[in-house]
Amino acid sequence: MLNPFYYGQVAIGADFTDRTTELKELVGELDSGARVFLISPRRYGKTSLAFNALAALKERGIITAYMDMYDVSTVEQFAAHYARAIARAAETKTESIVGFIREVIPSLRPNITISAEGEISVGIEAAPKKPELSLLIKELLEIPQKTAERKKKKFAVFFDEFQEIRNVGGEALEKAMRSVFQRQKDVGYLFAGSKQHIMSDMVLNKNKPFYKMGKVLFLGKIPSGELSSFISGKFGASGKTMDAGTEDEIIKVSRAIPYYTLHLCHEIWNGCADKKSVPRSAVAEAVDRLVQGLSPMFISMWDSLALSQRKLLQAMAASGATDLFSMGFINSYRLGSASSVQKSEALLTAKGLLEKEDGVMMFSDIWFREWIKKKYLGR
Secondary structure, eight states: OOOOOOOSSOOOGGGSOOOHHHHHHHHHHHHTTOEEEEEOOTTSSHHHHHHHHHHHHHHTTOEEEEEEGGGOOSHHHHHHHHHHHHHHHHOOSHHHHHHHHHHHSGGGOEEEEEOTTOOEEEEESOOOOHHHHHHHHHHHHTHHHHHHHHHTOOEEEEEETGGGHHHHTHHHHHHHHHHHHTTOSSEEEEEEESOHHHHHHHHHOTTSTTTTSSEEEEOOOOOHHHHHHHHHHHHHHTTOEEOTTHHHHHHHHHTTOHHHHHHHHHHHHHHTTTOSEEOTHHHHHHHHHHHHHHHHHHHHHHHTSOHHHHHHHHHHHHHOOSOTTOHHHHHHTTOOOHHHHHHHHHHHHHTTSEEEETTEEEESSHHHHHHHHHHHSOO
16 A cells, blocks of 8 residues: 655645645635735645645636746746746646737747646746836736636635745835735735745835735644544554554654654654554654655755854754753853854854744754754764
8 A cells, every 4th residue: 555644745635634724714815805925834834725725716716826936036037937827827728828928928038948748938038128127027917817807707826935025026026016916806815935034024014015915824733633633544544553642752753743744654654564553663763764864964964064053953952942042051051152152043044954933943854853863962
């Protein structure tokens, strides 16, 4: 039997872990043409939630489009990728999609290629002058509403990792978006992002263009009870029973973060593939295998760090401390001064190795913490 646990990809249908309340709310808001800002830490399942919402909207006859802001780095690229996303949503035939793109961004002279699999890529042959580009962007942002009116259907657009818009076009692009979006009545917009401080600033700072533009949803962890039911259901459906305490141990180790929970369950299932029961000891064994497999990557990350940064990570891994600036923590692990800890914390955060979760600084990758514990702390 195939492993029933999938991770590292969008979870749809039976592979999607609950989120019933959030899904219902999101679908309702987008169906009504609202603007929704979905904010959550990485690996909490926001993209899966959004795709399940788009699938539900599609079943209602709503046109849906998806755009990952990590795919673009310039305003010209934004225009090309947005045109492709809208075209693929609005049209079904390849020639119609290509014609749509050429029609909506003619001044960019799009270079369109089609792979053997039918995947359409859009490049830019020439960049227009700034005034022309600004006009083009506004016209492009109007397309979903015009398409909705022409097809007599509602439209929903999902921007993933939306905080990257600041690196692409800055406040000028944000202002253009607000100016256009606030006048559209048949288009719902979902702006999802994992850099919580940037997303929060975008919608809660009264000096920013998106201030109070739409509803803000902060996505938290899935309740342990619901996550536990999902885990036991998946193991049970594959003919396995879980010993007492195994589910609780999985949730504890994975911190109830969907990505890590599924990753861990996937490895546990592999380790118990020829067994009918899943003992609690299988959790630690699976963690050992995961950490061993990721060790080359972690070694490379570790080698790039200064000694002060390594010491802070070792102290955090050993203690599980939440207050990094308490003198008790600093003195116990000989970290120097509060200012040196603050500097190391800032650099580790910039490198993506630490992040805040509910106001507490944590490892961005919990397997990295486990690797440090096993390699340097003997645990």
